[in-house]
Amino acid sequence: MARTRTDATVTGAPHTEPDPRPAPELGPDGEQLDLADRQALRRVAGLSTELTDVTEVEYRQLRLERVVLAGLQTSSGAGEAEVSLGELAALAETAGSQVLDALLQRRDTPDPATFLGSGKAAELRDVVAATGADTVICDGELSPSQRRGLEDVVKVKVVDRTALILDIFAQHAKSREGKAQVELAQLEYLLPRLRGWGESMSRQAGGRVAGGAGIGSRGPGETKIELDRRRIRTRMAKLRREIRDMRTARETKRGSRRRNGVPSVAIAGYTNAGKSSLLNRLTGAGVLVEDALFATLDPTVRRAELPDGRAVTLSDTVGFVRQLPHQLVEAFRSTLEEVAEADLVVHVVDVSHPDPEGQLTAVREVLAEVGAHDIPEVVALNKCDVADTEVVDRLLRRERRSVAVSARTGAGVAELLERVAADVPRPDVEVDVVVPFTRGDLVSRVHADGEVLDVEHGPDGTRLRARVDEALAAALDGAAQQDR
Template identity: 60%
Template sequence: MPGTWLMGDVTAGPQGPTPGPVRSRPDDDADRPRAVLLRLRAGDESGLDPLDELERLADTDGVDVVGRLVQTRAHPDPATYLGSGKVGELTELVRDRDAQVVIADGELTPGQVRTLEDRVGARVVDRTALILDVFAQHARSREGRAQVELAQLAYQLPRLRGQGREMSRVGGGRSAGGVGTGVRGAGEMRLETERRTLRRRMTLLRRQVQETAQRRERTRTRRRINRVPSVALTGYTNAGKSALLNRLTGADVLVRDALFATLDPAVRRVLDPGGTGYTVTDTVGFVRHLPHQLVDAFRPTLEEVVQADLVLHVVDASAPDAMDQVTTVRGVLYEIGARDNPELLALNKVDVAPPEWVTALRSAYPTAVPVSAETGEGIDDLRAAVATALARHPTR
């Protein structure tokens, strides 16, 4: 199905939920949509600007960022997200930069989206919708597509709405000379029909995802019976997990310098120097404020991490906010129930990271192993560290 933010608000139609206008994905960069980024901050902040990551997400989704607007505000305005003065400033910025889209670094309510769109005159989407669309682009397998669609529908369901007078939610009865009696109108009833359609589709998708989860569980059970240890690669998106999997196992998993390039788990077998075999599973990367709809939908896939004998946490040592990324990943591990799993950190990309950054990371995480999936530096040390960790923690 098309990406969420490309669809606009889901509207009810006679054949089921009808998406709004869908833009094509042009190959010519000159035709890419232009966007203004929007963010609220609580007060003085230090460190990297979160909009830098939002811009990378937008670029991955095929959108050019042409402006930014930040407002210092303790809480979002219930109606417009921004304060009224800033809404006017945003409107001018959108007009001056000829932007078609506004992307907010936060989750907006349906009412906030509609009000901002009316005031600004541009499409408004939030961070959740953007991430869902990036995931939709990268899902390749039947399992991955089902999980992404499930997350999209969970996001869209509360945003289902009618259009115009024909979808009016106010109905009248025929009694008392035709005076309205408070019964539901045609729009209300049609919306409820469309909600049931979406819920039925979600039930079907959950069944598909659950069937895949049961197959994965049977595979894990066989591994446990055969005493084959399992290692799950995890980490922030674009930390180099797939490249490291290829180095460790000799696999040829797709490697791209893009956010969320891997959504479908890849499992490979490794023989360590002592002749002991174990499996390595490449899993989906994490990101700051990963939408809860995705965490819920991908829970069967993330179960590979929960059930692993060792979590190999890959860290991009060349990222200025590497320590913050470690905290984010550990937060997601906590959320999915993997907080007690044995963990080994691999400081990847040391070939391009400033030496002082690597030194700081090694000081903060003394047991971490510096490696480069690109050059092979430190790979033998990492294999030895994995073997040692697995020996210390027998197969569950």
């Protein structure tokens, strides 16, 4: 039996009416296909393959499912400790886990044996048993002995804040460079936390056996843990070489943009502050946007036009967080150099957050660590449409170079662009030349990369009065000389 064609031009074919409904309008974030891919991969509860003996290994790839949080309130105060614990809960949910409960202990310093005091550790064990949790996450970086001691008490797997952040990075890295940086950070974290079982893990003879020394001179040789450490160091050296080669390619692209005289603007800020949403609003880049921490790891560079007609490049960077693991700062140093090499930093702050001042401080500490503390900065107070107006006014008074914006609604974006146009470096050579009509390419370059002050079209060509860089000024002067 032949198939019936649905083409309306064929005689006797069924006529299909066009869908009268208009196509849904895409917002500034675009179709977000990457977000659909990410949300299609979720952990399945109840399928954990962890060993029942939690003391057998010191470090494992995280498979978080049902977790209990534990934190310390030190001299910093209860408010800051609660904000940090809430952020830890958001990190755990981003990693794909379900937060069941949380404990906060008031203590001057962490216990050297179990991080928490012995009484609070016993209470944590009871909470874990009552809730059926399989993981405890501590709000801080644990030493190997602290982690082992706390696991002995609570009888379930214990991870710290650093391991949790590394797990999120491993999930979200997509580019080759991002994956290499995350693996390097994980290996740096893993290396001092390996554990072995002494002579029983020996893999070869030691001493002078090879020389026939015999009884009394045989040693344990290289143990399993020593072999693992050597392999990890070899892998780390290879990853550093790969990242260094990728850095060369990034510097080449950056140098090309600088030769064209295009100013660079880096969008930096706390994680989930709305940096990618702001980039999408300014350029229509369609970068992945998700209400989750560390949704963006791979930097994105897009071109934008300022109100005065000049072109700039906008770079979306990885977000920062309190107590950002130093392994990540070192591994992502080549990526963070996009900020250090920028002409201007747009520092995005979530003013709807309970502690926006703390976010400002945390980001500036990391910027100082990568050598970007002396770059001019414009503070974009994002999410002002849902923030407390008193908080917005307070930060506007505190930060002199700040603008209240909303990447979601577009409020304040025009004012932000005006501020960026006023603060990015301007071309330093002023020219007044007549460009022949045959060199329209130079006129186009002036409009794209320079600052046009006046344009007149005459019988001999286009008269331009503009500010441009030295290379373009020389090209314009050469074209004018040839026309004479």
